Amino acid sequence: MFNDRLRQEMKKAGRDLLPMALIFMDLDGFKGVNDTLGHDYGDLLLRQVAERLLQSVRNTDTVARLGGDEFTVILSELKDNSDVVRIVQEILGNMSTPFHLQTELVEISASIGITLYPEDGGDAETLIKNADQAMYAAKQQGRNRFNYFAPFMQEASQMRIQLANELREGLKRGELRLVYQPIRNLRNGRVEMAEALVRWEHPQRGLLIPAQFIEVAEHSGLISSVGEWVFEEAASQIQRLQTAAGTSFQVCVNKSAWQFRHESVSVSHWIELLDKFALAPHSIVIEITEKLLLEANREVARRLKSLRDAHMQLSLDDFGAGYSSLAVLKHFKLDYLKLDPGFTSNPHLCEAITTMAHRLGIKVVADVSKRRTSWRS
Structure with missing residues (x-):
């Protein structure tokens, strides 16, 4: 459904001449929760992360979990690119607020990569890859932050x-x-x-x-x-x-x-x-x-x-x-x-x-x- 929705939003962006953004988010510290508290607590954490993500975005946006602790957000019909920064900062703030998992209090954070359509790529596969590389760069810079995709990241990925x-x-x-x-x-x-x-x-x-x-x-x-x-x-x-x-x-x-x-x-x-x-x-x-x-x-x-x-x-x-x-x-x-x-x-x-x-x-x-x-x- 995510892939289908992404392609639909790309077509709409091309038709209405309104850019869109793809956000790729990976949780910092999720594996530690899984390992120390168990997978049941890990599942609880993923549910709460999904709820906070939905609260951070607009009703017209799409939130999806690709697998593990990786989430994506499609921000469509962007009239102002500053909306992307505002939404991403709200996501980071919500993710760094402690989570109450039954009797446990858990603190994690998130690393986020952002890629823009049509500037950064003309197809869904390229956008996903670019957002993933931007997220990797955010992790490398210290986590709990976001990074926009830049062409040099692709070169760096190929070099690795x-x-x-x-x-x-x-x-x-x-x-x-x-x-x-x-x-x-x-x-x-x-x-x-x-x-x-x-x-x-x-x-x-x-x-x-x-x-x-x-x-x-x-x-x-x-x-x-x-x-x-x-x-x-x-x-x-x-x-x-x-x-x-x-x-x-x-x-x-x-x-x-x-x-x-x-x-x-x-x-x-x-x-x-x-x-x-x-x-x-x-x-x-x-x-x-x-x-x-x-x-x-x-x-x-x-x-x-x-x-x-x-x-x-x-x-x-x-x-x-x-x-x-x-x-x-x-x-x-x-x-x-x-x-x-x-x-x-x-x-x-x-x-x-x-x-x-x-x-x-x-x-x-x-x-x-x-x-x-x-x-x-």
């Missing part, structure tokens, strides 16, 4: 697809590399840890850092393969590092929140790899983000517990960038806190956090130099 295909081939050709950031123990001055950092040696683009390809890996589903490669490569190199620095030497390996949510973390496979290289479980420290802990559902919590049961250690990356509580730190029994770089310029704040962490039995890691050498206490 191309980069994903190149990464897929790069994995097969062995183009990924590991570099290590040393971590020095302040008590004895020795380097006793290192963080494994992945790089992609692209044949045309040169050496790429994670910020240039990890997001593409997550959206294309390649992050699981990248993560497994990093773990196995680190495990294969730890023997050499431990021979040089001592058997207690550890390597931190980052694990994407995407992996914990979307993939079954194969702890047994990791243990098999450690056994293969005759390494103790504590040789590798799994580094996770605050966001993962704050949004952890039962399955994520189970996977994290399985790491603890296997005697592997956990490190929390960029502590202080989010909203972690002491209860979260105690519940997940972390071994290391890695301070957000913004804290290291404030020695009093560093001292307070370090004292707190030590009382909880947690060690602290911080980057304190431009040479990318960290210290641990």
Whole structure:
């Protein structure tokens, strides 16, 4: 019905010479509600979202749910383009107002993409694609906002697809590399840890850092393969590092929140790899983000517990960038806190956090130099 209505409104816009707009909306945080409260609450939330959408638009507009948490709105017969901004701002305001789901109070937001007819496209498929790309750009800019479609977005989308295909081939050709950031123990001055950092040696683009390809890996589903490669490569190199620095030497390996949510973390496979290289479980420290802990559902919590049961250690990356509580730190029994770089310029704040962490039995890691050498206490 949505597709039929969209084509009808496009014909009407061409006949009456009144432009129309297509809005593509995706909910920010919906998956967290589904995972933590269950699908029944997720369904309740979708119903309330639909009701608020209907309240935000005019009687002549069309609201549809395409699937999952994706909604579209057809704004027809626009006499003034400012009407689009007014309606979209009302939608964003209504979506960011807390939802009452039985006994639960839930806060989400929305990311919205806008495309105009006939300026941005002459057929329904193009308009839908353009609105989707504009919505993606809104998410990239921080969520809870809207973005109009622009031609460069199509180019950016094509570049992401191309980069994903190149990464897929790069994995097969062995183009990924590991570099290590040393971590020095302040008590004895020795380097006793290192963080494994992945790089992609692209044949045309040169050496790429994670910020240039990890997001593409997550959206294309390649992050699981990248993560497994990093773990196995680190495990294969730890023997050499431990021979040089001592058997207690550890390597931190980052694990994407995407992996914990979307993939079954194969702890047994990791243990098999450690056994293969005759390494103790504590040789590798799994580094996770605050966001993962704050949004952890039962399955994520189970996977994290399985790491603890296997005697592997956990490190929390960029502590202080989010909203972690002491209860979260105690519940997940972390071994290391890695301070957000913004804290290291404030020695009093560093001292307070370090004292707190030590009382909880947690060690602290911080980057304190431009040479990318960290210290641990």
